[in-house]
Amino acid sequence: MESRRKFIKKGMQAGGLMALTPFLGAGNLLGKTLKEPVIVGHGDYQYKVVNDWCKISKVRNPILNCHEMVMDSKGRLVMIGDHPQNNIMIFDKSGKLLDYWGTAYPGGHGLSIMDEGGEDFLYLTDSGWYLDKNGKWVKHNGRVTKTTMDGRVVFDIGHPQTIGIYKPGDAFCPTEVAVGPNGDIYVADGYGMDYIIQYNSRGEYIRHWGGHNNKDKNYDLRNAHGVAIDYRDPKQPLVVCTSRSQNAFKFFTLDGKYVRTLALPNMFVCRPVFDDQNLYAGVCWSKTREGEFDWKAHTGFVTVLEGDTVVSNPGGTAPEYIDGGLQPAFQLPEKPIFHGHDVCIDEDKNLYVCQWNANGTPPLKLERV
Numbered sequence: 001m002e003s004r005r006k007f008i009k010k011g012m013q014a015g016g017l018m019a020l021t022p023f024l025g026a027g028n029l030l031g032k033t034l035k036e037p038v039i040v041g042h043g044d045y046q047y048k049v050v051n052d053w054c055k056i057s058k059v060r061n062p063i064l065n066c067h068e069m070v071m072d073s074k075g076r077l078v079m080i081g082d083h084p085q086n087n088i089m090i091f092d093k094s095g096k097l098l099d100y101w102g103t104a105y106p107g108g109h110g111l112s113i114m115d116e117g118g119e120d121f122l123y124l125t126d127s128g129w130y131l132d133k134n135g136k137w138v139k140h141n142g143r144v145t146k147t148t149m150d151g152r153v154v155f156d157i158g159h160p161q162t163i164g165i166y167k168p169g170d171a172f173c174p175t176e177v178a179v180g181p182n183g184d185i186y187v188a189d190g191y192g193m194d195y196i197i198q199y200n201s202r203g204e205y206i207r208h209w210g211g212h213n214n215k216d217k218n219y220d221l222r223n224a225h226g227v228a229i230d231y232r233d234p235k236q237p238l239v240v241c242t243s244r245s246q247n248a249f250k251f252f253t254l255d256g257k258y259v260r261t262l263a264l265p266n267m268f269v270c271r272p273v274f275d276d277q278n279l280y281a282g283v284c285w286s287k288t289r290e291g292e293f294d295w296k297a298h299t300g301f302v303t304v305l306e307g308d309t310v311v312s313n314p315g316g317t318a319p320e321y322i323d324g325g326l327q328p329a330f331q332l333p334e335k336p337i338f339h340g341h342d343v344c345i346d347e348d349k350n351l352y353v354c355q356w357n358a359n360g361t362p363p364l365k366l367e368r369v
Contacts, residue, residue, distance in 0.1 A: 039369065040336050042319065045304045045312035047351060047366035049336055053095040054362035061086055061100055064131060066354040066363050068111040068271070069344040072120045072149065077344060077352060079363060080111040082130055088122075088151065093346060095365070101151045105143065106130035110176035110188075110226075110271075121154065122147045123177040127191050142173045144187055146203075157187065157203045165208060166193065176271055178227045180254055181237055188227040188241065196227060196241055198256065209256040210241065218258045222246050226271025230279075240272045244284070262308055266328030269303065275345040279305040282340030283316065284356060286330055299331045300339035302353060302366070314351070314366055315340065337364065 038049040056063075064083040071077055076098060077091045087102035102108070110125030128142035144157040160166040175190030183201030197208040210221035226242035230251065238259060239252045247267050251259040268285040285299045301316030310319040313329045315337035320327040331337070342354040344363075351366040 038336055040332070040366065041304070041314040042312040045314070046369050047314050048369050050365040050367050051361075053352075053365035054091065054097075055095045056089070056097050056362060058360075061089065061097060063089075063360050063362055065341070065356045065358075066361075067109050067356065068342040069352050069354050069363055070111055070113040070122075071344055071346060072113055073115055075346075077346075077363075078111065078113065078122070078149075079354065080105070080108045080124060082106060082108045084130070087124075099150075105145070107140065107142070110174065112177050112179060114179045116183075120149050122149065123179065123185070125174040125177055125187070127175050128171075128173040129191065139173075142171075142189075142192065144174050144177060144185075155203050157185070157199060160189075160195075160197060160205075160208075163205050165197070165205065175224070176226045176228075176242075178229050178239065180229055180239070181231075184254070186227050186229075186239055188224045190223055190225040190242070190244075194221045194224040196221070196224060196239065196252075196256070207256055209252070216258065218250070218261065220246075221250065226269075226281075228272045228274060230272070230274055232274065232277055242269055242271055244268050244270070249279075249281075263326070264303065264310070265326055266330070267303060268300075270341050273343050273345065275349075277306065280343040280345060280351070281305075282342050282353065282355075283313075283329075284339045284341055286316065287328065289328075289330060296357075298335055298338040298357070300341075300355075301329070301331050301337050302340045302343055302351065303329070 041047050062083050063081050066079050066081045069079045079089045084106050086100045087105040087108040090099040105126040107126040107128050107130045109127040112123040114121050124145045126143040128140055129137055132138045146154040159172045171192040173191030174187050176188040178186045185199040187197045189195045193211055195208045195210045198206040210224055214220050221243045222245035224241055225244045228240050230238045230240045241250045243250055247264050249262045249272055266286050267283045270282040270284055273280045281303050283300050283303055287293045302314045303310055304312040316329045316331050338358040339356045341356040344352040349368045353364040
């Protein structure tokens with residue numbers, strides 16, 4: 001692997017970034033066959049695009065949007081989507097479908113996993129939005145559910161109105177869950193009121209923060225799309241919240257006290273995913289070079305950070321800093337990635353990219369080179 005990596009780097013130094021050719025899969029569906037591998041990314045984080053990795057029947061296991069993916073303790077890859085025929089799909093790392101289940105989460109959006117006493121449990125979020133048979137978006141009640149790996153429900157967390165922290169008519173459209181070191185559950189209401197709601201391990205309310213119009217604007221969250229626990233400093237785990245419309249991650253203590261903001265200009269990032277000392281995130285959209293933003297346009301990629309520094313943008317332009325300030329990055333014109341909605345990292349540091357609005361395609365594999 002190391003010699004192969006050096007060979008790729010040497011070739012790029014001699015001739016620049018390899019030209020990207022159209023390919024069949026999660027980027028576009030032009031029906032053309034690759035003659036040369038597509039390499040994306042920068043520096044030590046370069047990847048070969050493997051867009052025929054996933055082996056499923058489009059008839060038996062159709063996909064609308066594959067939203068998120070996690071890896072369980074057995075090394076299996078678990079994906080959540082919002083197709084009414086199947087919400088959860090479980091793969092091995094060769095792309096073979098091992099199992100699938102669930103039709104009770106038509107707005108399947110967020111997926112987290114926890115090993116609790118040697119047993120894996122899933123935390124699912126249904127955002128409360130789904131696409132009906134007529135192609136129209138329909139709203140229903142959002143849902144947060146803890147399940148076993150085969151879909152048995154352990155408990156649900158209900159609408160916050162039932163415990164008095166939301167007023168009648170306040171929307172609850174959760175997008176993500178994170179579980180803290182003591183089992184506390186943090187729910188991101190990213191399509192609703194933009195709160196982070198903290199519960200104990202039994203689903204009992206503790207506190208909430210975020211939302212809009214706080215006296216201290218550092219607490220404001222705009223499209224609180226993701227939430228995760230940052231264990232990179234084991235002495236001070238932090239809750240990291242996506243504020244996607246602000247192109248930022250915001251860091252808080254486990255009891256909701258603001259710590260700092262990590263700005264990522266131009267990047268509409270989804271949830272933060274931590275692996276060793278790195279932070280990975282799908283970039284669902286980026287603005288055009290003219291500063292325009294269109295949520296329907298395919299403008300996404302993936303970003304990789306070492307600490308707080310962006311070191312690679314697979315599917316996008318190279319990161320650039322001027323006087324310490326991160327400059328905007330843009331999707332490559334060949335669109336190897338449409339919308340980066342989530343990233344899963346395996347033990348070989350390969351990436352599995354889930355995409356929203358990518359022509360119903362399954363996760364894309366980026367093989368580390």
